[in-house]
Amino acid sequence: MPKPTKSSKTEPLSSPKGMRDITDADYYKLQGLFEKAQEIAVYYGFKPIETPILEDERTFTTAIGIGTDVIDKEMYTLKTKGGDHLAMRPEHTAGLMRAYIEHGMQTQPQPLLFYHSGPVFRHDKPQRGRYRQFSQFDVDILGSEKSIIDALVIRTIYTILEESGAPNLVVTINSIGDKESRTAYLRELTAYYKKFLNDLPTIDRERLKTNPLRILDSKEEKTKEINQGAPDAVSFLSPTGKKHFKEVLEYLDEMNISYQIDKTLVRGLSYYTHTVFEIIEQYDDGTAVTIAGGGRYDYLGRQLGSKKDVPAMGGSLGMDRIVERPWFKNLAPRIMKKPKVYFIQVGWDAKLKSLTVIEILRKAHVPVIQSLSKDSLSAQLAVAEKSGAPYVIIFGQKEAMEKSVIIRNMESRSQDTVPIAELNTFLKQLK
């Protein structure tokens, strides 16, 4: 029994901030998008996985990294009654890698292709298209360092967006290199900024300590000036890193996927190496909406305790954001049926048998809607009219006795009396 708090007496209960109830059309949009994404992923050879919403907190702190906003400010954590420190997942990748290592998936033929979806949680300030609980659809490939793997992930996500109706898609892409080149680059970059320490705005001076790469896409005017002369990550890439990046771009060229190399793209999760990308919707007026992103994470496996390196690449798309975009095609989920008949019953004898008749219809796969709780014929006809169902079945006292129903065409208003035994065959010939 929850203890009543001060607010529970006075404040009406509502869903937690930034979390929503999703019903009807909104629900089906998300489900429709999921089914489309799933279908595409399956065609490209991905297999499903579902991991727990809660994980040991350390899975995320070691994977995503202290010093990132996602960990420091946005993660929901809790202590169980047994004393375990768990966290609501803020993304899918760390849990996936944990599962891969835990179940020794390295022993299977590599690489392994996974798609993964479900709610993720970030304690962020809500805005339109940004929720504290939101759904991501991820594709990940674990166990290969090859550049074509990067291209395959980007291709798959890009295709899902395209098939959802997204226009003006651009892939922004960058390479932040491997451990060595990244360390060298970071050292150089930090040294560079230290020369301008006094000119750097407070926020960027702060970032110099926590995550210097972020200074590169600072919005501060002063910093933008300083950034003009900042060292460039790509020039620090090792020969293999350069080759890898070049190959990824070649694959994109070959597939006619338009991309822009964005040297300031570093992304907020610290496990990334080599390729990082975002897919944005870009408009002439300069506005851009990020709807997907990802990258390579070759060191994450070891960070989470794997004895061997697990080279891997993944990306995720924000389902809520996509579904709210004006261009989103309503992708009808398979479960959605256009109602074919509206069932009306009149009188007690008919009401008594009505569930049996509806079960006959269900077995014949006839989608039926009804308002069984209503009694009056005219009220039910009015609702039937509004529902847009092309046919109405009227089941009344007389029909209940005769074991028949009246089938009425809503458009022509003509009607036939059909014995219940012949109902299925009769309905089949209706279009």
Place this chain on the structure above:
RNA sequence: GUGCCCAUAGUUUAGUGGUAAAACUUCGGGUUGUGGUUCCGACGUCGAGGGUUCAAUUCCCUCUGGGCACCCCA
């Protein structure tokens, strides 16, 4: 987490320092067997708490929730 704006019925919105209105929706009825109509009725502690006042839905403060811009991200 910071700044700005907002909050009246299920929804969209009026309105006022003297305890509230319209439209649509929903439910019930006029109408226990054939349609979109019409008529009648019901549904609000004016987001929550506190303050100013004889009196607050209205003015002030706090909180909660939402939107926008940062930050960050999907």
